[in-house]
Amino acid sequence: MTRNTSLILLSAAAGAALTVITTQPRIVLDGSSANAAAADTYRQLALFSDIFERVRSDYVEKPDDGKLIESAINGMLAGLDPHSSYMDPKTFRDMQMDTRGEFGGLGIEVSMDDGLIKVVSPIDETPAAKAGVMANDIITHINDEPAQGLTLAQAVEKMRGPRDTTIKLKITRKGTDKPIEVSITRDLVRVIPVRSHLEDGDVGYIRITQFNGQTTAGLKNAIGTLTTQNRDKLKGFIVDLRNNPGGLVEQAVSVSNAFLKRGEIVSTRGRHADDNQRFSARADGDLSKGKPVIVLINGGSASASEIVAGALQDHKRATIVGTRSFGKGSVQTVIPLGSGSGALLLTSARYFTPSGRSIQAKGISPDIVMQQDVPEELKAGADIPSEASLPGHLSAEGAEQTGSQSYVPPDPKNDKALRLALDLIRGRQVNPAFPPKSNQAAAIVGARR
Numbered sequence: 001m002t003r004n005t006s007l008i009l010l011s012a013a014a015g016a017a018l019t020v021i022t023t024q025p026r027i028v029l030d031g032s033s034a035n036a037a038a039a040d041t042y043r044q045l046a047l048f049s050d051i052f053e054r055v056r057s058d059y060v061e062k063p064d065d066g067k068l069i070e071s072a073i074n075g076m077l078a079g080l081d082p083h084s085s086y087m088d089p090k091t092f093r094d095m096q097m098d099t100r101g102e103f104g105g106l107g108i109e110v111s112m113d114d115g116l117i118k119v120v121s122p123i124d125e126t127p128a129a130k131a132g133v134m135a136n137d138i139i140t141h142i143n144d145e146p147a148q149g150l151t152l153a154q155a156v157e158k159m160r161g162p163r164d165t166t167i168k169l170k171i172t173r174k175g176t177d178k179p180i181e182v183s184i185t186r187d188l189v190r191v192i193p194v195r196s197h198l199e200d201g202d203v204g205y206i207r208i209t210q211f212n213g214q215t216t217a218g219l220k221n222a223i224g225t226l227t228t229q230n231r232d233k234l235k236g237f238i239v240d241l242r243n244n245p246g247g248l249v250e251q252a253v254s255v256s257n258a259f260l261k262r263g264e265i266v267s268t269r270g271r272h273a274d275d276n277q278r279f280s281a282r283a284d285g286d287l288s289k290g291k292p293v294i295v296l297i298n299g300g301s302a303s304a305s306e307i308v309a310g311a312l313q314d315h316k317r318a319t320i321v322g323t324r325s326f327g328k329g330s331v332q333t334v335i336p337l338g339s340g341s342g343a344l345l346l347t348s349a350r351y352f353t354p355s356g357r358s359i360q361a362k363g364i365s366p367d368i369v370m371q372q373d374v375p376e377e378l379k380a381g382a383d384i385p386s387e388a389s390l391p392g393h394l395s396a397e398g399a400e401q402t403g404s405q406s407y408v409p410p411d412p413k414n415d416k417a418l419r420l421a422l423d424l425i426r427g428r429q430v431n432p433a434f435p436p437k438s439n440q441a442a443a444i445v446g447a448r449r
Contacts, residue, residue, distance in 0.1 A: 009094045018066075038174045051148045052068065052069075055422070077344075082393055083332055084332065085153075087255060087342045087344075089340055092336070092342045092343045104163055104189065105125050105159055106159055107128045107189045108124065108128040109122075109123065110155065110156065111152070116147075116148060117134065119133055119134065119135055119320055121135045121300050123191055129427055130384065131184045133169070133171070133382055134378075136173070136385075137170045138173075140170050142155065142168075143158070161184055166186070168183050169182050191210055193211065194207070194208055194219050195213040195347050198226060198229055201287030204234050204236070206222050206238065211249075211252050211305075213251070215255060221261060223288060224287075229448050235287060236425040237291060237292070237293070237294075242300060242301055242408050242446045243301065245303065245305075246328070247392070251304065252266070252307040253265050254285070255280055256312060258285060258287045260311070260317055263281055264313045264354040264355060265280060266307045266310070266351055266352070267351065268349045269352065278448065288358075291320035292426060294421040294425065294434065295308070297323070298405060299324065299325065299326060299383060299404035301326045302325065302327075306359050307353075319367050319435065320364065320430075321366055321421055323361070323370070324366065324401060325402060329359040329366075329387070330349070330360055331348055331349035332346060340383065347394070361395070362401045363401055368420070370416050372415070373414065383405050384404065386401060386402055388401060388403075
């Protein structure tokens with residue numbers, strides 16, 4: 001079978017997923033079983049055709065045929081799982097633009113939760129973040145029009161717009177009695193996926209907010225700059241993946257490789273053998289020169305973030321600190337449907353960490369759990385729902401896990417996870433999980449072979 005493979009991992013909000021573009025259909029049945037299945041399918045299609053014609057001819061107002069068919073497609077895919085969907089041509093173009101790291105709008109990741117538009121996370125230094133929009137907020141109105149009843153694509157379309165135009169959002173937030181109204185001026189959102197600085201001159205802090213086409217280059221620049229500033233005397237690195245909803249899978253692989261010299265990073269397993277793939281580190285990829293690494297995660301860390309955290313944890317290359325991650329462990333295939341027809345986003349596989357763990361509806365459990373002190377007025381919304389809370393999600397292999405804390409204090413002085421990471425690297429605190437015992441990595445990863 002001829003296959004054209006593209007490695008894209010979308011964010012959790014869009015159905016974070018490893019993308020494999022399939023150019024030819026599969027034939028999976030033969031003989032009497034195929035004939036029986038085909039006959040039943042044709043009966044169901046005939047039923048759909050009858051209903052379609054009835055609606056066209058008898059509905060109280062003349063419907064739009066195209067919208068009827070698109071709604072039927074969306075309903076079929078929504079019945080599969082939370083991440084399979086149809087993208088119309090504009091949505092498909094927007095997705096391609098977003099992964100390049102530059103787009104117009106507000107700068108928020110949103111998802112659909114029981115018909116409600118929920119904020120997954122605002123992107124750092126964007127209009128939404130500056131306006132005070134927070135993870136877990138529910139957008140109830142867009143420019144005074146109800147958001148309930150809109151598809152996710154329709155809501156996103158309404159929030160996009162020309163630069164310097166204003167949009168009004170009404171949001172509800174757990175712990176607040178009244179809706180919150182915010183006016184936000186749209187801007188050209190250039191996502192800077194990597195920011196870094198030295199912590200008191202001896203620890204390199206690297207914040208990765210998204211895995212887009214610029215992330216690996218940004219990470220390489222950050223490691224190089226921090227090393228030069230410190231004259232190569234860094235005590236270690238802190239990689240902050242908190243509230244990072246995901247992105248491109250090849251970026252997750254190359255970011256992981258920046259801290260690994262060898263070994264598998266992630267694998268995928270699907271219904272068909274040709275959906276199974278393994279991605280491994282290159283020997284020349286380690287940019288960190290073996291220095292100690294601590295990775296910070298929380299309930300908003302999803303998909304590509306979980307690939308990185310899982311790989312470094314399994315290889316005993318980093319200690320994971322924080323709260324359990326989101327648990328988005330399924331793979332979606334993006335199938336372009338021809339010129340002017342958009343694309344299909346279809347769940348086709350699960351992904352696994354190097355030791356063979358599936359994080360679907362479970363997440364990555366940190367080596368050291370560190371809960372933040374949440375202000376009283378924000379406690380009701382401090383825990384973000386997980387993949388396991390989404391209706392129709394793929395079942396976990398084993399016990400499923402609920403959401404965990406996603407709050408990050410705005411003042412680093414109050415950030416308990418960051419303070420602990422700094423103390424561990426500087427030797428001011430001791431914990432059996434740091435540094436990880438690298439001699440155990442081969443046994444753990446080898447156990448799946």
